[in-house]
Amino acid sequence: MVQEARHHAFGVAVPRIVVVTSPRPRAELPLRAELAGLSPYGAPQLDVPVLLNVNENPYPPSRAVVDDIAEAVRAAAGGLNRYPDRDFAALRGDLADYLTAESGVRLDPDQVWAANGSNEVMLHLLQAFGGPGRTALSFAPTYSMYPEYARDTSTGWVLGRRADDFALDPEHAAETIAEVEPSVVLLASPNNPTGTALPLEVTRAVLDAAARVPGGCVVVVDEAYGEFRRTGTPSALELLDEHPHLAVARTMSKAFGLAGARVGYLAASREVVDALRVVRLPYHLSAVTQAVARAALAHRDELMAQVGALRDERDRWVDRLRARGLRACDSDANFVLFGVFDDRHAVWQGLLDRGVLIRETGPDGWLRVSIGTPDEMAAFGTALDEVVDQ
Numbered sequence: 001m002v003q004e005a006r007h008h009a010f011g012v013a014v015p016r017i018v019v020v021t022s023p024r025p026r027a028e029l030p031l032r033a034e035l036a037g038l039s040p041y042g043a044p045q046l047d048v049p050v051l052l053n054v055n056e057n058p059y060p061p062s063r064a065v066v067d068d069i070a071e072a073v074r075a076a077a078g079g080l081n082r083y084p085d086r087d088f089a090a091l092r093g094d095l096a097d098y099l100t101a102e103s104g105v106r107l108d109p110d111q112v113w114a115a116n117g118s119n120e121v122m123l124h125l126l127q128a129f130g131g132p133g134r135t136a137l138s139f140a141p142t143y144s145m146y147p148e149y150a151r152d153t154s155t156g157w158v159l160g161r162r163a164d165d166f167a168l169d170p171e172h173a174a175e176t177i178a179e180v181e182p183s184v185v186l187l188a189s190p191n192n193p194t195g196t197a198l199p200l201e202v203t204r205a206v207l208d209a210a211a212r213v214p215g216g217c218v219v220v221v222d223e224a225y226g227e228f229r230r231t232g233t234p235s236a237l238e239l240l241d242e243h244p245h246l247a248v249a250r251t252m253s254k255a256f257g258l259a260g261a262r263v264g265y266l267a268a269s270r271e272v273v274d275a276l277r278v279v280r281l282p283y284h285l286s287a288v289t290q291a292v293a294r295a296a297l298a299h300r301d302e303l304m305a306q307v308g309a310l311r312d313e314r315d316r317w318v319d320r321l322r323a324r325g326l327r328a329c330d331s332d333a334n335f336v337l338f339g340v341f342d343d344r345h346a347v348w349q350g351l352l353d354r355g356v357l358i359r360e361t362g363p364d365g366w367l368r369v370s371i372g373t374p375d376e377m378a379a380f381g382t383a384l385d386e387v388v389d390q
């Protein structure tokens with residue numbers, strides 16, 4: 001159908017515009033073959049009362065934090081005619097200070113990099129160190145975004161495996177690295193969706209094997225949930241000094257409760273960071289994002305005050321799930337993988353029908369629940385009793 005419309009701008013008749021509404025011409029698009037038929041990845045975003053599906057921090061920022069963020073954005077807004085600081089020196093300094101305080105490892109600002117979420121940080125790593133003819137390696141089950149970074153950078157993708165208890169066997173890891181000769185190894189610690197953290201000796205074994213790969217290999221330890229680790233669980237930041245091919249990724253999305261701000265970062269050697277500066281888009285971190293992140297970091301103690309409570313709640317839920325005869329993985333993160341169900345989809349749906357959204361992910365039969373407030377967890381417990389005891 002063809003429609004005609006006469007437009008008048010400021011009372012002056014402008015030339016007749018022909019609007020074609022249908023049928024729409026069908027364009028042949030030169031879509032990359034590996035993207036054909038794919039749909040965008042992501043957990044369902046549903047409007048239900050209890051959201052325990054994407055490992056967010058359930059506690060919103062306090063009034064004081066909101067006010068300071070708003071003031072910082074207001075100040076930044078006055079300069080939005082200018083591009084932001086491309087190298088975000090002030091934010092990198094604040095992040096280095098935070099990491100030093102959190103882990104006890106001294107870091108300089110030029111060992112820190114940031115982007116719009118740690119997903120973008122890791123994409124930068126693949127852009128710099130992956131690419132056609134190269135391979136990225138991880139060990140399943142793990143974070144479902146990793147193969148997407150590989151695909152989007154035309155990097156080959158290989159998955160080794162984790163043991164039955166989801167630990168990473170250092171010998172299997174070293175052998176796989178020797179065989180595959182990847183240019184990037186991606187390891188989540190604590191791992192998503194299992195909650196498993198890597199002991200330092202395993203990370204060391206991976207780093208040693210990576211150091212022997214001809215042409216070099218960067219090891220990325222994704223510590224998105226690092227702040228939730230149990231007492232005595234180390235951070236790979238401790239290994240940075242001895243290993244220039246190590247990058248430790250962190251995020252403000254989880255412990256900091258700032259998923260909506262989109263700020264992720266990493267610590268690595270200056271050489272790694274300099275490579276990432278080459279591939280980033282110009283001014284990738286907006287002045288508003290930088291202002292929000294810095295204002296939030298100034299409140300880090302308050303923002304993270306809930307981390308201890310969330311860890312305690314997590315430990316209680318591991319025990320509780322086991323006490324009711326289910327399996328639950330030990331977790332160093334703010335979620336618990338539990339099961340094993342013959343029909344996990346039915347359990348997931350039953351919970352959803354009762355207003356509780358969790359995540360259907362991980363190996364067959366398992367489900368993942370993010371740790372929410374005590375009220376949200378009580379709702380989850382009640383719903384689970386109804387669904388599983390039927």
Ligand SMILES: *Cc1c(COP(=O)(O)O)cnc(C)c1O
Pocket residue numbers: 055116117118119120143188191192222224250251252253254259262263264
């Ligand atoms: C949530 C998560 C991230 C963080 O993503 P952002 O882009 O920083 O929000 C990174 N890695 C893993 C394994 C995660 O689960």
